[in-house]
Structures are given as structure tokens and as C-alpha cells.
Amino acid sequence: MEIVWGTKDLLIAGQPYQGFPILLWDSMESCSQANQFFRYYLLRGEIGSKQSWPSTGRALYDYFSFLQAHELDWRNVDRGEAKSLVAAYRDYCLVTCELGRNTTRQRLTYICKFYEFALQKGWVTRLPFGHEERTVKRETSFLEHIDSSGGKALVNDVMPRCYKSLPKFLSMAQTKSLLKAADNPHHRIMIQLALRTGLRRNELATFPLAYVFDPDKAGRNERNLRVLLDPYDGSGMETKGSKERQIWVSRKFMSELYRYVSKVRGERASLGKNQKALLLNHLGKPYGSAGKSLNRIISKIGKLAGIEVHTHMLRHTYATHTLVNLQRDPQNGLDPLVFLQRQLGHGSIQTTIVYLHLINEMADKAVFAYDDELNQMAEAA
Template structure:
């Protein structure tokens, strides 16, 4: 029998649950223990966003498929070998499949949660992993002076160590090249919206046309307009964790969005119903699959420009260049890092601080380039 995975819909106490992961053998026999875990782990709110549910299903599906391919039983936690089942799967992900460390960590998180649930249910006698003490980078806080952890914590020993990789972003020249080949006006406005707001993929796909206004009638004299991203205003906006946040859009770009809505969007909107999102595909429908189809368009445009790019890289591009500009030209009373955190919707400023490393890297490259030019001038003399 071969293992397969999919999704199912059901209702509990009048609450609908759609896209719920389920594991099955190809004979349609249920993989009972895994599916019990899904109901326990997901329905109790361990993962806040239902959009992350498929990741849990795929992680366990891949793990069980790995065990099946190697004729291993997931309950065999006392194998008598130095490498446990979970450690073997970790190495398979990292070495054979060459997956990113963060991807592997995410999969192992769900697998370890499954085994903890299995131990609680007495399906296994012990966990196929242990714990070890590792150093970690602490976030500064008000109660830092009473933190007795010493910058160390107990973690699961099967987890790959974190190697912080700086996000990739586009230089200004690459950004211009990308826009130059985006000859489709609908695709061009999509890229512009990403580059000028730093919105996530699903936020771009659901950004409501109702948020676009005529800047000449918006009132005020400020150069930027404040837009509230509110998942509860019935306009269709989706944000991570359904959190409400305000972003700033320049009047100039709002004018460009308004021209797009009044002059061009109708070409696509007329093909379908009265759709809430600003961005529509060639059928006049919203970009589905959590914005993945939108992402494919951006990748294809990047390929034509000879640039490796995806939607989230445009978010990194916005964040890096905005932070760099704010540091070079500080606004009175404005903390560049706090502003960027709010614009991007980061829960922790520690997440935002990674862009400081990128900005410092940009500065280092600029200094080296300047030094090289001076050396060339001195050599020519």
C-alpha cells in the first residue's frame, strides 16, 4: 500500500473546518494515529492560521513516506542504533533532498509534536529524540535583568542548529530591470504594489480595491496616506494572524493605483463578478492558492529579466531600501526600525532587525566600491 495525503471538510459544533489535512493509504484505509494527532494539534489552536495546516499534513506525509520507502516502522523507537528514526529523516532532508535548514526545522517540529502526542497516548514507550542545552540569542526586554537562563535553553537534539541567512533582496538596478520587462500593466501594478508597501504574498492577493482612493479627494497635505489593513471590515483583506495594522502609501503611488482602477482594471473586472481584490487574473478572478499563482507570474517576469526573484524577495527589497533611506535621511521623531516593524506587521522587532544587517552590508559594499575607485584613480595618476 502507498501512503497518500489530502484534505477534508467537516463541521464540529456548527463550526466549519475546511482544508483539514488527512493521511490515507491508497486503499482509503485511514492512518488513524496521524489523523488523531491532526485533530488534537490543529483544532486546539496550536497553529493560529489555517493556511499553515497543509504544512503539517505535508510534513507528516513526507516522514511516513520516508519510513515506508526504507521499510521502517514509526513505532520502532528502540532500534538499538545510534541514529534515531527522526535523526535519520533529518539527515535525509538536509543531505539527500538538500532542503533548507528552516524547512527541515519546520518539518521536524511537527514530527516531534506527533511523537510527544504518541507518547502521551502510549503508542510508543519513549521519544525518539533527546534534549540538549544550546546557546541562543536573547531578545532584550524589560525583565532582562531577572532572566536567569544565561542565554541557554534546552532544545530537541534532532533539530539542526540555526544558521542565520540574510534575506535576499533586489538592487535598484535589478528592480528597474524587472519593471522594464513587466510590459503587462496588470502585472506591473502587482510588482509596484509589492515594492512600495512590503505586503506579504497573501496580502497582495487580497488587497481590496476599496482601499484605493482618489488622493486629490483624500484631504490633508501629507505626502503619505495611511491605509488600515483590517480583516474584519468586510472588504476581503487577509493579514497574518488576522492582525489589523496601518501602512503608509505615498500620494503619488496612490494616484497611480487610482488611475489603474479607473482606466485599466475594468478590462479584467468585466470578465467576472464584482470582485473585492484589486488584483485579478486574466479570467477576472482573484489570485487563488494564497497568492501562489501571483508568485508564479513574478518568477516568470524575473526569468525574462535574467533575475532570480519571488514575491517575498520584493518584500525584502522594500524593507531593505526603506530602512537604508530612513537612516540616511532621518525624520524627526521617527524611529526607522519601529516604523518598518509596523509597516511589515512583524510581531517582534527582532524579526525586523535582520534588515539592519542588510543595510550594514550595503554600506560595506559602498565603502569598498569607493575605495576601489580611489585606488584606480591613484594608479592612473
């Protein structure tokens, strides 16, 4: 019996859901328990972004495939072994597959949620894992002084302990090498857009042509220009959680984007119909909204430059260098962390603080004058 994972466009309660995760047995019979869980877990809003839905399907697919390969039944929670099914899968991920702790934790989160749902439905007699008290890091709040938990919480005992690593970013020397290796002007502007704005992968892929304008004709003399990322303005813009936000783009880079649209983009735009996205592939079509092909291009250029890089690392690079510059030269009493949080679209300031921890450990002074050096590179190109 073979397990197949995929996605399917569904109509549930009159609402269309594209790319909904689905598990199949023998490519014919639906795995009803897993798919009932998908409908319950995803449609109740546990995961806000539909872009993250496939990872839930892949987690369960991999778990069921592991069980099948070892001739184990997912319902056998009282198997009498020292190691539970979920614990065995955890060790398989960490030891055999050498997956990262965060990747393993993400998979186990969905699997544990599935078993909790299965227990409620009576499909299993008990959970194949227990709970233990661990010290957890909580977000600070004004009620912190009356928190009696002592920083302790009950967590699933199968979860590997979390050792949060600091994000990786490019130095200025690496950034120069990456841009130098991007001899294709379409790829170069793609990298520049990521480095100048800190947009996520799907935001880069769907960044609209309509957001680019000639700053010299806008009647504004500001050094930096506001751009509203609005998923509901009909431009095709996608943001995490479909949340609207404003970002700042330097006037100089907006001019560069406008020159690209006026003199270079037409080479690809002429190959297809009118496309809303700024970035088009070699066929004149927009990149997929997940941004995977875009990521492959950036990784390939990185290899040419001798750098291991992915799209999200460019976001980290923007955030790290921008925070250093803002702390070095604060403007108009602007809070660097709050500005960066809004620019990146973080729901919590705690997510942004990781960059503060990062720069506190840095000793490389080459991160200073980041935007000025990018401007010099753009002028020399």
C-alpha cells in the same frame, strides 16, 4: 500500502475549518493517529494562521512516505540502531534531498511534536530523540539581567543547528530590470504594490479594490496616506493571524493605483462578476489567497530579467531600502525600526531587526533614494 496527503473541509464543534490537513492510507482508511494529532495541535492555537496549516500536513506526509519507502514503522522507536528514525529522516532531508536547514527544522518540529503527542497517548514507549543543552538567542527584555539560563536551553538533539542567513533583496538596478521586464500592466502594478508596501503574498492577493481611492478628491494634502488593512471589514482582506494594521502608501502611488483601476483593471474586471480584489487574473478572477499563482508570475518575470526572485523577496526589498532611507533622513523623530515593524505587521521587533543587521553589512549606496527613483521610473513608463 500507499500514503496520501490532502486537505478536507471539516466541521468541528460547530466551527468550519477549511483546508484541514489529513493523511490517508490507501486513499481509503484514515491515519487516525496523525489526524488526531492534527486536531489537537492545530485547533488548540499552536499555529495562529490557517494558511500555515498545510505545511504541517506536508511535513508528516513526507516523513511517513520516507518511512514507507524504507519499510520502517513509525512506532519502532526501540529499533536498536545507532541512528533513530527521526535522525535518519533529518539526514535524508539534508543530504539526499539537499533541503535547507530551516526547511528541515520546520519539518522536524512538527514530527517531534507528533511523537510527543504519541507518547502522551501511549502509542510509543519513548521518544525517538533526546535533548541536549544549546546556546539559544533570546529576545531582550527589561528582566534580562535576572535571567539565570545563561542563554542556554534544552532542545531536541535531532534538530540541525540554526545558522540564520540574512534575507535576500533586490538592488535598485535589479528592481529596474524587473519592472522593465513586466510589460503586462496588470503584472507591473502587482510588482509595484509589493515594492511600495511590503505586503505579504496573501495580502497582495487579497488587497481590496475598495482600498484604492482618488487622493485628489480625498480632501487631504499629506504626502503619505494611511490605509487600514482590516480582515473584518467585509472587503476580503487577509492578513497574517487576521490582525488589523495600518500601512502608509505614498500619495503618488495611490494616484497610480487609482489610474490603474480607472483605465486598466476594467479589461479583466469585465470578464467576470464584481470582484472585491484589486488584482485579477486573465480570467477576471482574483488570485488564490495563498498567492502561489501570483508568485509564479513574479518568478517568471524575474527570469525574463535574468533575476532569481520571488514575492517575499519584494517584501525584503521594500523593508531594506525603506529602512536605509528612514535612517538617512529621519522624520519627526520617527523610530525607523518601529515604523517598519508596524508597516510589515511583525509581531516582534526582533523580526524587524534582521533588516538592520542586513543594511549594516551593505556597501552598495544605490539603495538610497529608493522611493524617488521608483517615482522617476513610474513617470517615464
